[in-house]
Amino acid sequence: MLVIKEESPSLTDPIGSFFRKHNVLDYKSQEDGLTIDDFYKAQGYALIYKSLGKTVNAIPLEEMTVSIFRHAYPREMFKALEESGMFVKEKSKGIYTVTGAIRIPTQVVVTSRLPKGKYETFKALAKNAEKEDILKLLGMMESSDNPKMVDYIHKILGFRY
Numbered sequence: 001m002l003v004i005k006e007e008s009p010s011l012t013d014p015i016g017s018f019f020r021k022h023n024v025l026d027y028k029s030q031e032d033g034l035t036i037d038d039f040y041k042a043q044g045y046a047l048i049y050k051s052l053g054k055t056v057n058a059i060p061l062e063e064m065t066v067s068i069f070r071h072a073y074p075r076e077m078f079k080a081l082e083e084s085g086m087f088v089k090e091k092s093k094g095i096y097t098v099t100g101a102i103r104i105p106t107q108v109v110v111t112s113r114l115p116k117g118k119y120e121t122f123k124a125l126a127k128n129a130e131k132e133d134i135l136k137l138l139g140m141m142e143s144s145d146n147p148k149m150v151d152y153i154h155k156i157l158g159f160r161y
Contacts, residue, residue, distance in 0.1 A: 001025040002049065014092035015119070018107050021063040024049060028070040036080040039098075039106075042066050046104050066106040073110050 003023040011017055024046040028034050046066050053059040078088045078096070086100030094113030098106040111119065 001027070013118075014095050015067070015107070015109060018065055018067065018091075018095075018097070018105070020065050020105075022049070022059055023065045023067060026066070026068045028068065030071050032070075034068065034070045034072075034074040034077050034108075036077055036084070039068070039077055039081065042068050043102060043104060043106070061103050064104050066104050067109060068106070069109045069111060071111050073113065074108065078108075 001024075003019065003025060005011070005019050005021055005023060011019060024042065026038075026042040026045065028038070032038075043066060046064055050059045050061065050064060081088055081098060081100075084101065086098055086102065088108075089097050089099070091097045091107070093115050094110045096108045096110070098108065
């Protein structure tokens with residue numbers, strides 16, 4: 001997914017504050033692994049996107065980020081990154097930045113480690129999502145203008161509230 005951030009409003013939460021103008025997001029399902037090769041694939045997606053600018057350097061690297069979302073903590077990938085000379089630092093609960101031998105700032109968001117009561121949209125995507133996170137997300141959606149989508153999700157989940 002690509003998120004192009006306009007100048008304002010500025011995002012202040014720990015995930016959004018990392019964003020620049022052009023942000024490549026890679027969401028991994030629980031069935032997907034997350035290896036060092038997946039990390040580089042996300043970097044590759046960002047570099048391909050950069051190369052598609054209408055003019056030379058129309059999308060500067062300084063305006064780009066990569067965010068990888070996964071439910072489980074990617075222990076082996078982080079170990080491989082560190083062994084290759086990169087640094088992994090927990091910036092906020094469940095949110096890790098990767099620095100070192102990469103050109104595009106990258107964060108890895110481990111949704112199972114995000115704080116309770118925040119980021120329900122990511123937590124509700126997990127197979128073992130907690131009912132309260134799903135209900136909170138549905139509550140947010142019900143306040144939107146898309147009642148058909150809410151009914152569809154209720155049907156999929158097999159409950160109404």
